[in-house]
Amino acid sequence: MNDVMTEETVEAKIETSTPEKYKLHAKNVDVFYGDFQAIKNISMNVKPNSITAFIGPSGCGKSTFIRLFNRMNDYVDDFKMDGKIKIDDTNIYGKKTQVEELRKEVGMVFQKPNPFPKSIFENVAYGLQIQGIKDKKILTQRVEKALKQADLWNEVKDNLNKSALALSGGQQQRLCIARTLAVEPSILLMDEPTSALDPISTAKIEELIHHLKEHYTIIIVTHNMQQASRISDYTAFFYMGELIEFDKTRKIFTNPEKKQTENYITGRFG
């Protein structure tokens, strides 16, 4: 399904000899859906424990690109990828890659809160249970820890057996974050995690993301310029499948190199 390059070993050597360590590394990535090219030759390096924001108008490829890192595009018909994506120096599109293992390492939070129609506890325990963890004590511990990390524990600790669907939208989204954290990934992909939420819930989640940076490498897709400038260290601007500019957030928002970036940020198009 995916065309994968083969000079893996050569690449790895070059990579380890560079002084700077990257958590994520994409090189010359092209993505096609049938005849349509959604990503055009994008290369990008992401440092550990940083927050990177992907911005750009709808259909610019940012969602497609973020979904490459946990291989969620694999389910799309006619999906084809060229180039290389590495996490911790491991090619994740290699023949030996276990997609399930990869996704334990790379968690994802989606645009619309999508809790399972199960209890709050079951939602958070899901990722652990599918790994075969049955010990009730361990599960309880990890669920509590994840809910605390997601800043939801105090609101739900007395109702862990209540249906997750009874929670508010903002709570549901934090539950989805807790569910992802419970698996203990090192990378967190967030695809417009606050676009369906009200400002107060959004503020809560932004604060949460800020705290999570300590332990996770975070990539967040957002349509909200203020959000990108508030929470991210780096910002990548995508347009028509191309990576137009990728730099420190402060630089992008105060003194962008490219005219297109400036136009988008100032709201002149998109």
Added chain:
Amino acid sequence: MNNIRKNKIKDQAFKALGMLFTFFGISILVILIYNIVRVGFTRINWDFLTGLPSRKPEEAGIYTAIIGTLDLMLLTVIFAIPIGVGAGIYLEEYSKKSKLSSLLEINISNLAGVPSIIYGLLGLGIFVRYFNFGGSILSGSLTLSLLILPIIIVATREAIKAVPPSLKEASFALGASKWQTIRNVVLPSSFGGIITGIILSLSRAIGETAPLIVVGAMAYVPFVPHSLFDTFSVLPIQIFNWTTRPQQGFAVAASAAIIILLLITFIMNGIAVYFRNRWQKKLQ
């Protein structure tokens, strides 16, 4: 102004027409049931339910037919559910979209519309003759299984299709394999729909007469089946047989048997509705 009034009149007219058609459909059903109940209701008693078939209309009972029907349904369920649900899951979740799969898809839907007597002939050829199961309850239930398989497959697929893709994505994103996702997310969410499809398909199977006659079900069976290879009778065949007799008493008995058959069907549909509502509630 004029236009709005015109539209309002059209709206009212369509509403009235719709009501008329609805009442038409319902009134036919009501008349039918009323007639049957009027003729047959007094005939229903314990002796009728536990009696064996007889030449004398006032002594005839439907015990063997009821047990035959229930046994036949049970066997049909055992054969048809795993195959039908399994095929539905495979087609919806595993098979790649290709020319072959869309060809399969169309043909399965077509199979659901094949006249049941054709299935009877198929059963006669394969189960009765080739496998030499004879006119047994095994042949009958296998034939009915074939008959309802397409319905179950289509219902399963529809139910699985209705599961929000976002839930599947969530499961995959947490590191679940395909089977884990199906087992823990897809099936629980589509359970209500699948059960509804199964029970509705059984409601169809329970009324089938033609394929069972072809396969060799008997109208007169003085004992209940004890093994898979015993001959059997079912309610629709009993009813069919009685309605062909000249004695008025058998017409009464047939009406009574129809009431019982309807009752079983309604109960099964009731269970389907119950499950569907329960699962819809749980999903919200």
